[in-house]
Amino acid sequence: xxxxxxxxxxxxxxxxxxxxxxxxxxxxxxxxxxxxxxxxxxxxxxxxxxxxxxxxxxxxxxxxxxxxxxxxxxxxxxxxxxxxxxxxxxxxxxxxxxxxxxxxxxxxxxxxxxxxxxxxxxxxxxxxxxxxxxxxxxxxxxxxxxxxxxxxxxxxxxxxxxxxxxxxxxxxxxxxxxxxxxxxxxxxxxxxxxxxxxxxxxxxxxxxxxxxxxxxxxxxxxxxxxxxxxxxxxxxxxxxxxxxxxxxxxxxxxxxxxxxxxxxxxxxxxxxxxxxxxxxxxxxxxxxxxxxxxxxxxxxxxxxxxxxxxxxxxxxxxxxxxxxxxxxxxx
Numbered sequence: 001x002x003x004x005x006x007x008x009x010x011x012x013x014x015x016x017x018x019x020x021x022x023x024x025x026x027x028x029x030x031x032x033x034x035x036x037x038x039x040x041x042x043x044x045x046x047x048x049x050x051x052x053x054x055x056x057x058x059x060x061x062x063x064x065x066x067x068x069x070x071x072x073x074x075x076x077x078x079x080x081x082x083x084x085x086x087x088x089x090x091x092x093x094x095x096x097x098x099x100x101x102x103x104x105x106x107x108x109x110x111x112x113x114x115x116x117x118x119x120x121x122x123x124x125x126x127x128x129x130x131x132x133x134x135x136x137x138x139x140x141x142x143x144x145x146x147x148x149x150x151x152x153x154x155x156x157x158x159x160x161x162x163x164x165x166x167x168x169x170x171x172x173x174x175x176x177x178x179x180x181x182x183x184x185x186x187x188x189x190x191x192x193x194x195x196x197x198x199x200x201x202x203x204x205x206x207x208x209x210x211x212x213x214x215x216x217x218x219x220x221x222x223x224x225x226x227x228x229x230x231x232x233x234x235x236x237x238x239x240x241x242x243x244x245x246x247x248x249x250x251x252x253x254x255x256x257x258x259x260x261x262x263x264x265x266x267x268x269x270x271x272x273x274x275x276x277x278x279x280x281x282x283x284x285x286x287x288x289x290x291x292x293x294x295x296x297x298x299x300x301x302x303x304x305x306x307x308x309x310x311x312x313x314x315x316x317x318x319x320x321x322x323x324x325x326x327x328x329x330x331x
Contacts, residue, residue, distance in 0.1 A: 003290050006032035006298035008063060008205055009051075011042040018047045019054035026055045032296065034063040039099045045078050052086035060086050063177060063205070063298075064093030064159040067117035068105050072137055075117060076124040076145065084150040093177065094118060095159030098231050111164045112136055118156060118172060126152045157203070161186075161235045166193045169200055175296070177203040180228040182285060183272040184292035185238035191293045201295030207274040208299040214277040220305055221276030222262035227253060229265065229273055236272065275299060 007025040009018060022033045033051050037044040044062035052060050060082065065075055075092065083090035094117060096110040107113075116134040123132060124145050131141035155174040158165055161181070169176040176194065178186055187202050194200050207224045211217035230249045233241040245264060252261040275282050286297045 001290075001293070002201065002295045004031035004296040005286075006030060006034060006203070006205065006296050008298050008300035009033065009035050009047065010301040011035050011037070011044055011047050012301075013047070015046070015050065018050045022051040022054045022058070026058045030058060032059045032061075032298070034061055034093070034298065036300070037062045037065050037093075039097070039102070045082065048082050048090075049085050052082060052089065055086075055089075057089075059089050059091055059155075061091035061155075061157065062093045063179065064095035064097075064157065066095060066097040066100075067113055067137075068097060068100060068107055072117040072120035073124065073139075076121040079121065079154055080125060080145065080147075080149040083154055088151055091155040091157055091174070092118075092121065093157040093159055095177075095179070096162075096165070109136065110162070111168050114158065114165060115168055115172070122153065125149050125154065161232060163193055166190060170194045170198060173200055175201045175203050177205055177298070179205055180207075180225075180232050180273060181236070182206040182275050182289065183236060183238060184288045184294075186236055186272075187289055187292040187294045189238055202293060203296040203298055204289045204294045205298030205300055207276075207301070208282070208303055209274070209276045209305065210279060210282050210303065211305050212278060214281055216305060217278070218267075218270065218276045219262075220302070221274045222265050222270055223258050224302060225270060225274040226258060226261040226265060229269065230261070233269075233273075239272070241269070 007030050009021060025033050033055065035044040035047040035051065048060050048062060067075065079090055079092040094114050096107050096114065100107055113136050116137045120132055120137055120139050123139065127144060129142050129144050131143065132139040156172060157175040157177055158169040158173045159177045159179045160166060160169065161178060166176060176190065178190060181204055187204055190202050207221055209217040209221040209224065226249055230246060230253055233246050234243065249261045249264055270276060275285050289297050
């Protein structure tokens, strides 16, 4: 089974900051460098174009774009631009997203919305001018891109924990990303949901904090992961998170008491939602995910504690032997 490593970068950095990180990841043996497209952060495309220009081998793409906020025609344009800039190394990540209630955007019919968005993107890239009449999106007959794309199709990654979107991914996607999860049990459940003989690779990606001082790393990881537990903590079917605990975390975050929310996370809960600790601990955690059936493990921000801190990104072929290099935590 394929075992790949990915580096996930938050789009909170200044222009010029992504290129050296991407080169470092590529030189260290990583297979994918992705940029997040989270609400309230910078859009992913500028960072991805910088990453594409700075690298030669790694695959690049957003994790993930959202068809509730970006129309499929724009999605097609963004991935076409990235695919051209990267010489055919781009993928498109799509997800229903989170926190959209903060901007008054509803998320009805997520499977239908993602499916129709991908259908329009696929048709535009392929030069299909037949049009499309969907329940959510439509494309007029004759409509087409005004430029030739680099490729007529690109790989699709679906970011989801939901059974419905997992079923869609089983039919159409190349990868399914469990964003915010480092839980081997959820990887196993997801592979079962995808079905026997699936070609879809499961990606486990989560907050990562690595340091020679493992306890220091885990303390920061608790602060970083608390908002994710508040959003997806109750969605993992492999264990029960007490509703009262999620409510308490949400209440503390609402008054910006991040330390209080972090203190509520047990070691077991932390390990289900983050990679944290020493290089050896991170390597062992990644191995557990691969053993559970993950095709790719993606290490997300902040990566380390201090600017210039030692990053212990496990090597893509020998996870027991860390590949050392500096990865800053902030812009």
